[in-house]
Amino acid sequence: MTALEKEPTTPAQGEPLVVLSDVQKWYGDLHVLKDINLTVHRGEVVVVIGPSGSGKSTLCRTINRLETIGEGSIQLDGKPLPEEGKALANLRAEVGMVFQSFNLFAHKTILENVTLGPIKVRGVKKADADAKAQELLDRVGVGHQAAKYPAQLSGGQQQRVAIARALAMEPKVMLFDEPTSALDPEMISEVLDVMVTLAKGGMTMVVVTHEMGFARTAADRVVFMADGQIVEENTPEEFFTNPQSPRAQDFLGKILKH
Amino acid sequence: MRRTAAALLGALLATLVIAGAVLGLAGPSPTQAATQAATQAATQAASGQDEDRRVVRVGTEGTYPPFTYREGSGEDDLTGYDIDVIEAVADEAGWDLEFVESQFDAIFAALDSGRIDVIANQISFNPERDARYALSEPYTYSQGVIVTRSDDDSITSLDDLEGVTTAQSSTSNWAEIAREAGADVQTVEGFAPAAELLAQGRVDAIVNDNIAVLDYLNTSGSDEIKIAGEAGDEGSEQVLAFRKEDQALAEEANAALDALREDGTLAEISESYFRADVSVPDGGDADLSGGREGRTTWEAVQDTAWPMFVAMVKITIPLTVVSFAIGLVLAVAVALARISRSRVLAGLARAFVSIIRGTPLLVQLFIVFFGLGQIGIRLDPFVAATIALSLNVAGYASEVVRSAILSVPKGQFEAATTIGLDYRQTLRRIVFPQAARTAVPPLSNTLLSLTKDTSLASTVLLTELFRVAQVSAGANGQYLALYSVAAVYYWVLCTILSVAQTRLEKRLDRYVA
Numbered sequence: 067m068t069a070l071e072k073e074p075t076t077p078a079q080g081e082p083l084v085v086l087s088d089v090q091k092w093y094g095d096l097h098v099l100k101d102i103n104l105t106v107h108r109g110e111v112v113v114v115i116g117p118s119g120s121g122k123s124t125l126c127r128t129i130n131r132l133e134t135i136g137e138g139s140i141q142l143d144g145k146p147l148p149e150e151g152k153a154l155a156n157l158r159a160e161v162g163m164v165f166q167s168f169n170l171f172a173h174k175t176i177l178e179n180v181t182l183g184p185i186k187v188r189g190v191k192k193a194d195a196d197a198k199a200q201e202l203l204d205r206v207g208v209g210h211q212a213a214k215y216p217a218q219l220s221g222g223q224q225q226r227v228a229i230a231r232a233l234a235m236e237p238k239v240m241l242f243d244e245p246t247s248a249l250d251p252e253m254i255s256e257v258l259d260v261m262v263t264l265a266k267g268g269m270t271m272v273v274v275t276h277e278m279g280f281a282r283t284a285a286d287r288v289v290f291m292a293d294g295q296i297v298e299e300n301t302p303e304e305f306f307t308n309p310q311s312p313r314a315q316d317f318l319g320k321i322l323k324h
Numbered sequence: 325m326r327r328t329a330a331a332l333l334g335a336l337l338a339t340l341v342i343a344g345a346v347l348g349l350a351g352p353s354p355t356q357a358a359t360q361a362a363t364q365a366a367t368q369a370a371s372g373q374d375e376d377r378r379v380v381r382v383g384t385e386g387t388y389p390p391f392t393y394r395e396g397s398g399e400d401d402l403t404g405y406d407i408d409v410i411e412a413v414a415d416e417a418g419w420d421l422e423f424v425e426s427q428f429d430a431i432f433a434a435l436d437s438g439r440i441d442v443i444a445n446q447i448s449f450n451p452e453r454d455a456r457y458a459l460s461e462p463y464t465y466s467q468g469v470i471v472t473r474s475d476d477d478s479i480t481s482l483d484d485l486e487g488v489t490t491a492q493s494s495t496s497n498w499a500e501i502a503r504e505a506g507a508d509v510q511t512v513e514g515f516a517p518a519a520e521l522l523a524q525g526r527v528d529a530i531v532n533d534n535i536a537v538l539d540y541l542n543t544s545g546s547d548e549i550k551i552a553g554e555a556g557d558e559g560s561e562q563v564l565a566f567r568k569e570d571q572a573l574a575e576e577a578n579a580a581l582d583a584l585r586e587d588g589t590l591a592e593i594s595e596s597y598f599r600a601d602v603s604v605p606d607g608g609d610a611d612l613s614g615g616r617e618g619r620t621t622w623e624a625v626q627d628t629a630w631p632m633f634v635a636m637v638k639i640t641i642p643l644t645v646v647s648f649a650i651g652l653v654l655a656v657a658v659a660l661a662r663i664s665r666s667r668v669l670a671g672l673a674r675a676f677v678s679i680i681r682g683t684p685l686l687v688q689l690f691i692v693f694f695g696l697g698q699i700g701i702r703l704d705p706f707v708a709a710t711i712a713l714s715l716n717v718a719g720y721a722s723e724v725v726r727s728a729i730l731s732v733p734k735g736q737f738e739a740a741t742t743i744g745l746d747y748r749q750t751l752r753r754i755v756f757p758q759a760a761r762t763a764v765p766p767l768s769n770t771l772l773s774l775t776k777d778t779s780l781a782s783t784v785l786l787t788e789l790f791r792v793a794q795v796s797a798g799a800n801g802q803y804l805a806l807y808s809v810a811a812v813y814y815w816v817l818c819t820i821l822s823v824a825q826t827r828l829e830k831r832l833d834r835y836v837a
């Protein structure tokens with residue numbers, strides 16, 4: 067069984083996997099995360115939505131400690147995030163991350179991008195890592211590009227490789243920070259399709275995106291952020307058809323006009 | 325990448341071998357020549373394998389004919405009056421000799437720092453030297469003369485030197501006499517370069533030993549300069565110089581010199597070079613006509629091209645490769661220190677870069693070689709040159725490495741950390757390979773500079789490519805030809821490196837669409 071096809075679990079019924087409690091973060095004087103309390107359960111798909119600058123990326127990046135937090139605590143699978151060193155590196159290997167700008171390793175082939183982590187961090191044998199990487203690449207639809215370099219692929223293809231690279235580490239949770247915003251419209255759906263399959267397969271996911279289609283099909287919960295705060299949380303259906311807060315209503319009004 | 329590097333190195337060597345073979349066509353046989361140029365301290369030990377024979381290291385210029393020079397014929401052994409005398413003394417005293425060739429201006433520093441034990445190089449007696457060193461009794465009595473251009477009649481005595489410019493070895497006794505006479509002394513390395521400057525009109529006079537001047541006039545056939553008068557009434561006396569604490573050695577030398585004078589050996593050596601006995605006062609006027617022959621330009625080039633090639637392969641290229649490799653490793657360390665979060669490390673790295681880039685390489689080289697020698701750290705010339713050049717490379721390359729590291733997009737670090745690579749793995753697997761692409765062009769410049777800068781090692785007793793040209797030109801005066809050949813060697817070497825650079829860049833560019 068692969069990461070893409072896990073048994074579906076009932077939303078919000080798994081035990082808590084990621085728990086943020088009273089998290090505060092400042093950039094100098096700028097208070098970018100305010101009193102964040104958020105629990106993501108095993109197998110749950112949470113979509114984070116909100117205006118630009120509201121702190122969505124920052125929230126995402128605190129979960130694998132790419133950003134440190136000022137106050138509060140973050141727990142992964144019952145354990146607080148390690149501060150540094152090998153323990154932190156191990157934690158990061160448990161949390162997959164997909165960036166807006168793909169960030170594939172430019173000097174490595176597609177296959178090497180996917181096998182690097184398993185070989186160097188997990189100590190998997192090269193032959194095994196290659197086989198598994200090839201399988202993952204096939205699943206995200208770029209298997210025949212394995213020997214190419216990232217710059218030779220389209221944006222949509224690169225982003226699917228980035229997903230395969232994260233999956234190769236068999237993470238407990240996957241973070242996506244606007245994975246389709248840098249893509250041309252015709253490539254968006256090929257990436258979203260992969261993500262939907264992943265969600266249906268039971269992967270725990272935190273996804274920052276404005277793609278309502280994805281939220282409606284795949285998300286268990288939508289979290290709306292504004293000014294560093296979580297303003298509203300609801301099921302996708304409820305949130306999009308009946309937003310409670312004025313901020314959310316205002317925001318949805320704007321994006322629905324497009 | 326490793327395979328390309330090896331292939332390029334092979335191509336480099338092959339090209340150089342061909343170039344060397346062409347230039348050295350009529351030269352001596354390769355094996356013979358290989359032993360010649362490689363050894364900078366030719367052991368010319370007298371016969372006998374006695375265990376307790378003392379090894380005495382002799383410092384000499386090798387560029388001051390007819391006293392100490394290399395035979396123009398390509399026989400690389402040192403020869404000359406001083407060499408014959410010290411060998412006779414060694415025979416008599418039971419020493420084994422090891423010759424170390426040094427520029428005159430470095431020769432007393434070499435004695436002070438314990439790299440040599442005695443100077444056999446027409447050292448003139450004077451009270452200051454007598455106070456500082458253990459001097460032997462004289463083995464040459466000579467007369468100082470003033471040399472001018474042939475068409476210049478304005479200078480005939482020491483009094484006329486007031487305010488004119490002379491060319492001298494800066495630490496020689498003759499320089500002292502010229503200075504006392506009020507001359508403005510230009511420093512040169514030996515008599516032949518001085519004569520060249522005089523002929524070219526760049527200086528007005530030279531004060532030197534009459535024998536050296538006669539030898540030069542005879543071998544060069546020059547009619548551009550002449551002996552214009554005597555430098556003072558008193559003759560000068562030349563002695564062997566030892567360190568003060570080696571008084572015992574000086575005494576052994578004196579006993580040997582007495583014996584050699586007694587049995588006529590000294591007179592015989594002198595007659596063979598000068599047709600007069602200069603080992604006693606008033607032994608007659610030296611006559612060097614018909615002595616050793618001058619060399620034509622073509623002969624000089626033929627004789628020297630192969631030894632230069634060998635010196636390049638055995639010294640210049642290894643010195644470049646080793647210094648660059650060590651320098652690069654240091655550069656990476658310094659660059660990482662500079663971008664590290666530790667203020668102390670960053671500060672130290674910044675200071676290091678500032679000092680290396682703010683001081684001349686030649687000064688760094690002298691500090692490492694002569695300076696450290698004085699506090700008991702006596703490094704082999706190759707080691708000293710390697711240290712100085714590596715540090716220099718590190719100073720310059722660290723800035724290149726630093727900006728190359730910073731040019732790798734932040735997203736690459738982040739992606740690497742998110743799949744669980746630690747700091748070292750991230751640097752090694754992700755950052756360095758990508759930084760290399762940015763760094764190769766500027767690092768190649770550093771390598772080209774380094775290749776050429778190795779010629780500075782000629783000043784610290786290292787017989788590399790340029791030093792071989794210098795020694796040979798010093799003996800035969802073929803500056804233009806021999807320095808041009810040296811230039812061609814450096815140019816070929818640098819051209820090959822540039823080709824290698826282009827290929828490496830292409831290879832590193834392969835992942836850029």
Ligand SMILES: Nc1ncnc2c1ncn2[C@@H]1O[C@H](COP(=O)(O)OP(=O)(O)OP(=O)(O)O)[C@@H](O)[C@H]1O
Pocket residue numbers: 093096098116117118119120121122123124125
């Ligand atoms: N490294 C930083 N230093 C200072 N301020 C920062 C930094 N990164 C983000 N910020 C600020 O923090 C706030 C939140 O940024 P964040 O990137 O999390 O917003 P976002 O919700 O992801 O916005 P967007 O939709 O534009 O990506 C913004 O005001 C931003 O300007």
Ligand SMILES: [Mg+2]
Pocket residue numbers: 122123124243244
């Ligand atoms: Mg963002």
